[in-house]
Amino acid sequence: MVILEVKNVSYGYSHGTPFEITALNNVSFSVEKGELVGIIGHTGSGKSTLIKMLNSLLKPESGQVLLHGKDINANKASIKEARSKVGLCFQYPEYQLFEETCAKDIAFGPKNMGLSTEEVKERVLKAAEFVGFSKELLNKSPFDLSGGQKRRCAIAGVMAMFPEVLVLDEPTAGLDPIGRFELLRMIENYRKDTGATVMIVSHSMDDIAKTADKILVMNKGTLAMCGSVQEVFSKADTLIEMGLSVPTATSLISRLRAEIPELSPDIFTVEAAAEELSVYFKGRTSK
Amino acid sequence: MIKDITIGQFFPGKSFIHKLDPRAKIILTFVFIVALFLCKNFFSLGLLFASALISIAVSKISFKVILKGLKMIVVLVVFTGILQIIYNDEGTLLWKPFQQFDFAVTTGGIFSAVFIIIRIVSLILFSSLLTYTTSPTMLTDAIERLLSPLKLIKVNVSSLAMMMTIALRFIPTLIEEIDIIMSAQKARGADLETGSLTQRAKALVPVFIPLIVNSFRRAYELAFAMECRCYTGDNKRTRMKEMKLGIRDYTAFLIVLLLVALVIATSFFNISSWFIFERVI
Numbered sequence A: 001m002v003i004l005e006v007k008n009v010s011y012g013y014s015h016g017t018p019f020e021i022t023a024l025n026n027v028s029f030s031v032e033k034g035e036l037v038g039i040i041g042h043t044g045s046g047k048s049t050l051i052k053m054l055n056s057l058l059k060p061e062s063g064q065v066l067l068h069g070k071d072i073n074a075n076k077a078s079i080k081e082a083r084s085k086v087g088l089c090f091q092y093p094e095y096q097l098f099e100e101t102c103a104k105d106i107a108f109g110p111k112n113m114g115l116s117t118e119e120v121k122e123r124v125l126k127a128a129e130f131v132g133f134s135k136e137l138l139n140k141s142p143f144d145l146s147g148g149q150k151r152r153c154a155i156a157g158v159m160a161m162f163p164e165v166l167v168l169d170e171p172t173a174g175l176d177p178i179g180r181f182e183l184l185r186m187i188e189n190y191r192k193d194t195g196a197t198v199m200i201v202s203h204s205m206d207d208i209a210k211t212a213d214k215i216l217v218m219n220k221g222t223l224a225m226c227g228s229v230q231e232v233f234s235k236a237d238t239l240i241e242m243g244l245s246v247p248t249a250t251s252l253i254s255r256l257r258a259e260i261p262e263l264s265p266d267i268f269t270v271e272a273a274a275e276e277l278s279v280y281f282k283g284r285t286s287k
Numbered sequence B: 001m002i003k004d005i006t007i008g009q010f011f012p013g014k015s016f017i018h019k020l021d022p023r024a025k026i027i028l029t030f031v032f033i034v035a036l037f038l039c040k041n042f043f044s045l046g047l048l049f050a051s052a053l054i055s056i057a058v059s060k061i062s063f064k065v066i067l068k069g070l071k072m073i074v075v076l077v078v079f080t081g082i083l084q085i086i087y088n089d090e091g092t093l094l095w096k097p098f099q100q101f102d103f104a105v106t107t108g109g110i111f112s113a114v115f116i117i118i119r120i121v122s123l124i125l126f127s128s129l130l131t132y133t134t135s136p137t138m139l140t141d142a143i144e145r146l147l148s149p150l151k152l153i154k155v156n157v158s159s160l161a162m163m164m165t166i167a168l169r170f171i172p173t174l175i176e177e178i179d180i181i182m183s184a185q186k187a188r189g190a191d192l193e194t195g196s197l198t199q200r201a202k203a204l205v206p207v208f209i210p211l212i213v214n215s216f217r218r219a220y221e222l223a224f225a226m227e228c229r230c231y232t233g234d235n236k237r238t239r240m241k242e243m244k245l246g247i248r249d250y251t252a253f254l255i256v257l258l259l260v261a262l263v264i265a266t267s268f269f270n271i272s273s274w275f276i277f278e279r280v281i
């Protein structure tokens, strides 16, 4: 079932000044319910602009964004609905924390949705659970946390609204490998638990290859590719032309394939590469 | 949107005005502003207003941008105009709506309202032309140079200039940041646009707290970074780009000198009777 549909959306910034720029040019795609969509693209390719369209923070200059088949920019009510159903978490969300305690900050979103006090409390606890926050952390000031904890607190603030579509702009930027891994697992937990659709903007091809069902590739404001992990990452040359790359495992295997042509070209994660290589070497020793 | 504020913005270009020495531009703008306050009749005011328009045309800044900048002062202009009409009772009476009140529209009132409005608009045109055509760094550099005689009385001009540079440098950053934080809080359902004045003021708390916290963080980071590069405010610094007055600047000085001479002549000596325009103020 299609949950979100972007139809011929175009958008530009700074009209009428010398800095005028077309950030999105006739972008169309659709997202199935429960999918995990990865969005990749060079810096300035329009990824952040695109996700701001999804809950009407920016309105398309032409084209439409449909949520459950209805135009989200139709009227005030539809915008409000989109704001609560499509949860947007910006890049470096830790710089948007403001409350005295983490619990209060996480409660900001659900409160704005007009929920009862009990329900807000319940959601805060549930969201804290998704990001692995203890009671003790919840009562701390968000400004006293470490960078990674702040990030998780901010993401919990969006999860607490239980959006049907959770959109995250470079959620793992600036985190160490373990922090990155943990954060992706938390997002995965949220998805499993709520059946939500998730869209992640990322510069890490490895993360995208590991988690995504579908990949959108942005290039200079246009949607250059849209397809499965296999469809996208098998076009290494096109990606490199756009200033992107393929997952580390893929480039390793493709270099090995020069020597060992028997290896499969469709390897995108480290785990799959390890599996493929062990199968190959086992086969060789048994021969 | 907050991004639409154009006053104080810089539009890069290659026009005659862009290429003027920033010191010359500051002085000339200042001279024009003084002249605007000295001028006393429509002839000299018209002269100055026309030179503002011609300078804008020469600078190739689009009039759309200029109009956008003027939009911000519409209220001020209208308000001043109305006050002038109310308080000036000179000239012939045109309209007296209420017999019991001392309120009347007179020709003198209308003339002085138009005069003041043109004066304010010219003022804004000249000063915004300065910022539209000069990058903030050039501007502070020039101010530092112009103020450097103050060093003799132990004013730390370079620190002042550095403070100003930093302040100007961070205005766009802050605007961008406000934009991001507002978007983020809106995405969490914050309602920043509707409601009563107090409600809206309260709604801004989630925007301004992160903004202030981030500003302090940034200030610390910047201070550390500057210290790491051995910045101290007091030693004598040389610069990569030296400023030099050129033939262009002298030409500009000459033109403005002539203009100002005309303004003073027509405003203070009775030369105005040479022209059909009478003194207004």
Ligand SMILES: Nc1ncnc2c1ncn2[C@@H]1O[C@H](COP(=O)(O)OP(=O)(O)O)[C@@H](O)[C@H]1O
Binding pocket: A013, A014, A021, A022, A023, A041, A042, A043, A044, A045, A046, A047, A048, A049, A050
């Ligand atoms: N608020 C803005 N004002 C003007 N230009 C902008 C603004 N936001 C983004 N842009 C421009 O739009 C283009 C797309 O930006 P963005 O969507 O942020 O790209 P990405 O997230 O892929 O790096 C860039 O060229 C950027 O400079």
Ligand SMILES: [Mg+2]
Binding pocket: A047, A048, A091, A169
């Ligand atoms: Mg971005």
